Amino acid sequence: MIKIDYDQVVHLLEERQFTELAAFLKEQHPADVAELINELPQEFHLELFTLLDPEMASNVLSEIHDEFRQEILDHTNSERLVNIIDEMETDEAVDMLSELTDDVTQDVLSALDDEDRTNYTQLLSYPEESAGGLMQTEIIAVYQKLTRNEVIEDIRQNYEEVENIHRVYVIDDHHRLVGILDIGHLLLAPDSAIVAEMMDTSLISAQVDMDQEKVVNLFRKYDMYVLPVVDEHNRLLGRITVDDIIDVMDEEATEDAYRLVGLNEEDRVFTRPINSVKKRLPWLTLNLLTAILISSVVGIFEETIARLSILAVLMPIVAGLGGNSGTQTLTVITRGIALGELTLHNTWKAVTKEITVGFINGVIIGTLVFLLAFLLKFDPRLGFILGVAMVCNMFIAGLVGSLIPVILKSLKIDPALASSVIITMLTDIGGYACFLGLATLLIM
Amino acid sequence: MIKIDYDQVVHLLEERQFTELAAFLKEQHPADVAELINELPQEFHLELFTLLDPEMASNVLSEIHDEFRQEILDHTNSERLVNIIDEMETDEAVDMLSELTDDVTQDVLSALDDEDRTNYTQLLSYPEESAGGLMQTEIIAVYQKLTRNEVIEDIRQNYEEVENIHRVYVIDDHHRLVGILDIGHLLLAPDSAIVAEMMDTSLISAQVDMDQEKVVNLFRKYDMYVLPVVDEHNRLLGRITVDDIIDVMDEEATEDAYRLVGLNEEDRVFTRPINSVKKRLPWLTLNLLTAILISSVVGIFEETIARLSILAVLMPIVAGLGGNSGTQTLTVITRGIALGELTLHNTWKAVTKEITVGFINGVIIGTLVFLLAFLLKFDPRLGFILGVAMVCNMFIAGLVGSLIPVILKSLKIDPALASSVIITMLTDIGGYACFLGLATLLIM
Numbered sequence: 001m002i003k004i005d006y007d008q009v010v011h012l013l014e015e016r017q018f019t020e021l022a023a024f025l026k027e028q029h030p031a032d033v034a035e036l037i038n039e040l041p042q043e044f045h046l047e048l049f050t051l052l053d054p055e056m057a058s059n060v061l062s063e064i065h066d067e068f069r070q071e072i073l074d075h076t077n078s079e080r081l082v083n084i085i086d087e088m089e090t091d092e093a094v095d096m097l098s099e100l101t102d103d104v105t106q107d108v109l110s111a112l113d114d115e116d117r118t119n120y121t122q123l124l125s126y127p128e129e130s131a132g133g134l135m136q137t138e139i140i141a142v143y144q145k146l147t148r149n150e151v152i153e154d155i156r157q158n159y160e161e162v163e164n165i166h167r168v169y170v171i172d173d174h175h176r177l178v179g180i181l182d183i184g185h186l187l188l189a190p191d192s193a194i195v196a197e198m199m200d201t202s203l204i205s206a207q208v209d210m211d212q213e214k215v216v217n218l219f220r221k222y223d224m225y226v227l228p229v230v231d232e233h234n235r236l237l238g239r240i241t242v243d244d245i246i247d248v249m250d251e252e253a254t255e256d257a258y259r260l261v262g263l264n265e266e267d268r269v270f271t272r273p274i275n276s277v278k279k280r281l282p283w284l285t286l287n288l289l290t291a292i293l294i295s296s297v298v299g300i301f302e303e304t305i306a307r308l309s310i311l312a313v314l315m316p317i318v319a320g321l322g323g324n325s326g327t328q329t330l331t332v333i334t335r336g337i338a339l340g341e342l343t344l345h346n347t348w349k350a351v352t353k354e355i356t357v358g359f360i361n362g363v364i365i366g367t368l369v370f371l372l373a374f375l376l377k378f379d380p381r382l383g384f385i386l387g388v389a390m391v392c393n394m395f396i397a398g399l400v401g402s403l404i405p406v407i408l409k410s411l412k413i414d415p416a417l418a419s420s421v422i423i424t425m426l427t428d429i430g431g432y433a434c435f436l437g438l439a440t441l442l443i444m
Numbered sequence: 445m446i447k448i449d450y451d452q453v454v455h456l457l458e459e460r461q462f463t464e465l466a467a468f469l470k471e472q473h474p475a476d477v478a479e480l481i482n483e484l485p486q487e488f489h490l491e492l493f494t495l496l497d498p499e500m501a502s503n504v505l506s507e508i509h510d511e512f513r514q515e516i517l518d519h520t521n522s523e524r525l526v527n528i529i530d531e532m533e534t535d536e537a538v539d540m541l542s543e544l545t546d547d548v549t550q551d552v553l554s555a556l557d558d559e560d561r562t563n564y565t566q567l568l569s570y571p572e573e574s575a576g577g578l579m580q581t582e583i584i585a586v587y588q589k590l591t592r593n594e595v596i597e598d599i600r601q602n603y604e605e606v607e608n609i610h611r612v613y614v615i616d617d618h619h620r621l622v623g624i625l626d627i628g629h630l631l632l633a634p635d636s637a638i639v640a641e642m643m644d645t646s647l648i649s650a651q652v653d654m655d656q657e658k659v660v661n662l663f664r665k666y667d668m669y670v671l672p673v674v675d676e677h678n679r680l681l682g683r684i685t686v687d688d689i690i691d692v693m694d695e696e697a698t699e700d701a702y703r704l705v706g707l708n709e710e711d712r713v714f715t716r717p718i719n720s721v722k723k724r725l726p727w728l729t730l731n732l733l734t735a736i737l738i739s740s741v742v743g744i745f746e747e748t749i750a751r752l753s754i755l756a757v758l759m760p761i762v763a764g765l766g767g768n769s770g771t772q773t774l775t776v777i778t779r780g781i782a783l784g785e786l787t788l789h790n791t792w793k794a795v796t797k798e799i800t801v802g803f804i805n806g807v808i809i810g811t812l813v814f815l816l817a818f819l820l821k822f823d824p825r826l827g828f829i830l831g832v833a834m835v836c837n838m839f840i841a842g843l844v845g846s847l848i849p850v851i852l853k854s855l856k857i858d859p860a861l862a863s864s865v866i867i868t869m870l871t872d873i874g875g876y877a878c879f880l881g882l883a884t885l886l887i888m
Contacts, residue, residue, distance in 0.1 A: 006789060029646075031665045039789040063665070065785065156632050164669065165628045166610050184609045187631050188600050202473075220694070221475045221507075223687035225608065225669055242686050243667035246693070250664070253697040254779050260701075261771045269780035270790070273800045277808075280772060280801065284765060284809055291764035299757045305749070312756035313743045316872060319763065320735035321728060324865055327705045328724060335698050336713035341509065345450060345483040346714070356717045357724065364721075365728055420864075421768055428760065 004028055004036050013044050022051040030056055034063030042068065046075050054080070058087035061096060067271055073099055078107040085112070089163065091136035091244060094123045131215050132208040134248065135229040135238035138162040141169045144178065144196040148189050151181070169228055169236055170199045177205060177228055177236045205230050208237055212248050217340045219245045256338050259416030260330065262287070283421075290425040297429050301436035304444060310378075311439055314386055318435045321365060322393030322427030327420045329354045329401030334416050337409055351402045358398020359391070366390035381442050389435035396430040397423070448472055448480050457488050466495040474500055478507030486512065490519050498524070502531035505540060511715055517543055522551040529556070533607065535580035535688060538567045575659050576652040578692065579673040579682035582606040585613045588622065588640040592633050595625070613672055613680055614643045621649060621672055621680045649674045652681055656692050661784045663689045700782050703860030704774065706731070727865075734869040741873050745880035748888060754822075755883055758830055762879045765809060766837030766871030771864045773798045773845030778860050781853055795846045802842020803835070810834035825886050833879035840874040841867070 012021040025033055025048075033056065037045055049072050052060060061069060061084065073081075073096070081100070085093045085108060097105050097120060109117050119137060126132025140158050142151050151168060159165065168186065170179035179199030189198050205228045206215050218227060219242060227240045255265050262283035267276050298305075298315075305311050333350065336342045342350055366387035373383025401423050405415035456465040469477055469492075477500065481489055493516050496504060505513060505528065517525075517540070525544070529537045529552065541549050541564060553561050563581060570576025584602050586595050595612060603609070612630065614623035623643030633642050649672045650659050662671060663686060671684045699709050706727035711720050742749075742759070749755050777794065780786045786794055810831035817827025845867050849859035 029666070031667070035665065038785070039787055152631060155628065159628065159632060164610075166608075166669075183627055183631060184599065184603065187596060187627060188603060219687075220690055221479065222473070223475070223690075225610075225686060242669060242690075243663075246664055246667075246686075246689070249690070249693050249697075250783055253693075253700075254783070257697075257701055257704075257775055257779055261768065261775050263772050263775060267776065269776060269785050269794045270797075273797050273804070276797070276801045277804045280769075280805055281808060283772075284769065284805055285812075287765055287768050288761070288809060288812065291761040294760040294764065295757055298760060302753050302757050305756045306753035309746050309750035309753070309756070312749045312753070312759065313739055313746050315756065315759060316738040316742060316763065316876075317732070317735040319760065320738065320868070320872075321731055323767075324705065324731050325724075325728065327864065328707050328727075331701050331705050331707060332711065332713060335701055339694055339698075341482070341713050343483055350713045353714075353717050353720070357720045360717070360721045361724055361728055364725060365732060368729075368732065420771065421764075424764070428764075432760075 004032050006036065006039060009036060009048075010040070010044075013040075013047065018047075018051060021048075025051060026053070026056065030059030031063055034060045038065050038068065042071070045072055049076075054083040055087045058084045058092070062088075062092045065268070065270055066266070067268065070099060078104060078111065081108050082111045089136050089138060090119065090123060090238075091134060094120060094133075095128075097124060098128065126208065129212045130208065131206040131210040131212070131229045131240060132237070134212060134215065134240045134244050135208075136241070137238045139169055139228075139236070139239050140165060141171045141175075141236055142181070142195055144170055144172065144194070144199070146195045148186060148191055148193045148195075148198070151186060151195060155183075164226075164241060167226055169239075170195055171236050174233075175235045177203060177230050177234055179203070180228070203228075205234075206240065207232065213252060215240060216245055216248055216252065220340070252338065256334060256416050259414060260327075260334065260419055262419055262421055287421050290421055294425060294428045294432065298432050298436065301432075301440060304436055304440045308439065308443060310382065311436060314382075315432065315435070317369070317386065318389050318393060318431040319428050321390060322397050322431045323420070323424040325358060325361065325394045326397035326401040326423040326427045329358065329398050330405060330418055330420065330423050333402050333405045334418070337405065337415050342406070342409075347406055351406055354402035355395070355398040358401070359395045362391035362394030362397075365394065379443070382439075385435060385438045385442060388438060389431050392434040393427055393431035397427045400426045448476050450480065450483060453480060453492075454484070454488075457484075457491065462491075462495060465492075469495060470497070470500065474503030475507055478504045482509050482512065486515070489516055493520075498527040499531045502528045502536070506532075506536045509712065509714060510710070511712065514543060522548060522555065525552050526555045533580050533582060534563065534567060534682075535578060538564060538577075539572075541568060542572060570652065573656045574652065575650040575654040575656070575673045575684060576681070578656060578659060578684045578688050579652075580685070581682045583613055583672075583680070583683050584609060585615045585619075585680055586625070586639055588614055588616065588638070588643070590639045592630060592635055592637045592639075592642070595630060595639060599627075608670070608685060611670055613683075614639055615680050618677075619679045621647060621674050621678055623647070624672070647672075649678075650684065651676065657696060659684060660689055660692055660696065664784070696782065700778060700860050703858060704771075704778065704863055706863055706865055731865050734865055738869060738872045738876065742876050742880065745876075745884060748880055748884045752883065752887060754826065755880065758826075759876065759879070761813070761830065762833050762837060762875040763872050765834060766841050766875045767864070767868040769802060769805065769838045770841035770845040770867040770871045773802065773842050774849060774862055774864065774867050777846050777849050778862070781849065781859050786850070786853075791850055795850055798846035799839070799842040802838045802840075802845070806835035806838030806841075809838065823887070826883075829879060829882045829886060832882060833875050836878040837871055837875035841871045844870045 264279040370387035404418040708723040814831035848862040
């Protein structure tokens with residue numbers, strides 16, 4: 001495996017042997033250099049980055065963690081940025097441009113030639129999380145009437161610029177996508193073959209405004225490597241490659257995991273502590289409010305607790321299991337939604353299943369708790385109440401853990417916003433009300 | 445977008461117009477047929493599946509949800525299974541074979557020709573979650589001394605069998621991998637070119653026993669489409685294509701999300717309720733034990749609560765925020781580990797950051813709670829105790845939420861096993877002990 005010796009690089013940096021280090025870095029794979037930067041203490045990042053030639057820098061930048069890249073971009077002058085952008089693929093260049101301050105973006109754009117500037121301005125206008133925001137405009141597009149040799153000549157002229165040419169796109173006179181030509185097919189065809197005879201017309205493409213989650217689902221479903229992007233008139237605009245889809249999948253999985261616990265997507269392992277504090281406080285404040293709400297429900301029964309303090313001791317049992325059950329259901333349902341498994345025709349089946357599972361588990365755990373209370377020689381009424389509270393709690397867990405994300409999804413709101421805090425609030429309130437309410441009725 | 449009319453198919457199924465339906469299905473994309481099966485009520489699955497010809501069936505099977513596929517496989521006879529396997533790529537065939545009962549697997553294997561049987565027996569011996577378990581053996585491998593035209597002839601002979609030929613692998617006389625030849629490069633090269641002149645020798649490959657998570661990280665890092673797999677002597681065994689990596693990423697993301705809340709990976713949206721109940725009970729039982737443990741800590745202070753029942757009312761506030769903070773930290777750290785962002789050189793930085801963030805947030809929320817208690821005219825000692833319990837709680841949340849997964853990882857145990865139940869148990873115990881302990885000391 002290709003791997004850079006971390007200690008050796010730190011040594012060269014500390015000894016300020018920059019010429020030697022630059023020569024060494026030139027020989028490495030850009031992904032390894034990016035990984036090195038991600039691991040190095042932040043004070044070395046800029047020093048090391050300035051040693052890279054524009055081509056290496058262009059390949060390294062997109063692989064550096066967001067927070068580190070931002071720092072590097074902020075300290076790189078426009079002239080070098082232009083040189084770096086010239087070496088980038090269009091999709092990466094646009095991502096970088098969108099991370100610069102508006103002033104710097106304008107500086108860089110005005111230093112580019114007219115064609116590039118128009119192209120980038122157009123690309124910057126697409127939402128970042130849409131097909132247009134993901135695509136690159138480096139494609140090879142040919143007309144149906146061309147011969148095999150003419151297509152090969154076309155590929156030859158663009159070979160340096162377009163990476164991973166596995167397919168050539170076929171367009172008509174209005175630039176509309178009409179077919180796809182696999183390069184292996186082209187290789188094996190006779191010299192005299194015409195594009196129209198060789199191309200595959202069963203097309204799968206994405207509209208430029210398609211949300212990136214849907215784009216990922218196309219790759220997932222049809223096992224694609226590259227997907228053409230078209231406008232509303234089916235005119236070919238660009239292509240999305242699978243390596244970008246892998247990045248989007250990582251992003252989406254992080255987003256889903258984060259939303260469930262109320263984290264902001266930009267709050268990552270290496271975000272500065274002060275920024276993490278700021279990003280987490282609003283959610284913790286919301287959580288404080290839900291906790292106060294739960295506490296006020298318990299407060300209704302303060303008199304009962306005052307007379308029977310064992311109830312307070314048992315409260316964590318009521319709360320713990322309901323919250324966990326609800327979060328389990330929530331996780332199953334939101335994962336199903338994220339993977340596109342839940343559709344119009346099967347959602348209700350999934351919801352009733354979760355409610356059933358919650359209820360059955362509640363009955364089993366409730367019985368277990370009742371028996372345990374009996375063995376420990378608790379007041380049998382107490383065991384009964386605790387058992388019933390469990391059933392109640394875990395039934396609510398199945399109900400709200402499945403229904404809330406499904407309802408949010410149908411309202412086109414991110415289902416992960418249901419989140420464990422909201423679900424736990426509902427199971428806690430239901431569980432405590434049931435437990436303390438029954439205790440007030442039966443024991444007082 | 446290609447899409448099947450669900451209601452029309454249900455109509456044909458109910459009217460038992462199977463000939464018409466079979467003809468209709470023949471024209472569809474296999475991924476659409478698989479999606480249709482996933483959405484149809486289960487009683488139609490077998491009927492519809494038997495209408496598919498072996499080639500369509502082979503492409504549909506791997507896209508059906510696990511629980512449905514198992515049902516279909518259990519009801520398909522060996523003869524048809526052999527026909528289907530003949531149409532499959534080797535990696536999918538092996539996945540299918542491993543899902544059959546041992547008897548059926550033997551039946552199917554003995555019906556295959558010698559070469560296939562030897563190949564499949566070998567492939568079945570690799571662990572499912574390793575490079576060997578993911579790879580397919582359909583590859584084109586050529587010798588260095590071949591000319592361009594000889595390579596093209598080789599590709600022509602294998603074109604039907606090997607899908608997505610983007611690269612040809614170059615081997616030496618001992619079948620060792622020595623280079624890679626991009627098919628675009630081959631297309632543009634002169635007729636007389638020799639493989640050795642055209643190939644790229646900067647190789648990235650996976651050892652056959654490499655864990656699938658590491659394989660995914662190679663695709664992630666080096667933006668690959670296809671990865672060659674070699675044995676310990678660098679002999680070429682097969683290749684892994686990126687569409688399989690997308691499936692693995694989905695699996696791994698599900699696994700991570702599931703482990704955090706103690707779910708079994710096989711407990712999916714459409715798992716039968718009884719199976720979900722069985723899979724969740726062990727974890728809920730563990731959760732019952734942690735809840736009893738927490739309860740017993742509260743029990744130590746029962747007398748304090750008996751005298752001051754407001755403490756019980758405030759307990760949910762102590763528990764809620766610590767648990768949520770801990771789960772947030774746990775999520776940030778386990779995501780960082782899953783994406784390969786945490787390495788030897790930067791883990792400690794991440795842990796100290798989380799502890800710092802936990803402490804600072806604790807101080808802020810603690811102060812907020814103290815002021816709130818003051819405004820609500822609570823006993824100021826009570827506000828103080830609640831505030832201190834918050835600091836204590838959220839500090840523990842940062843500490844255990846980051847340290848436990850990191851320690852588990854260094855012991856080569858899945859860090860997600862730390863799980864919200866364990867973290868919440870620790871923050872609850874810490875928070876309650878601090879809150880009720882201080883109350884006992886200061887107010888009693």
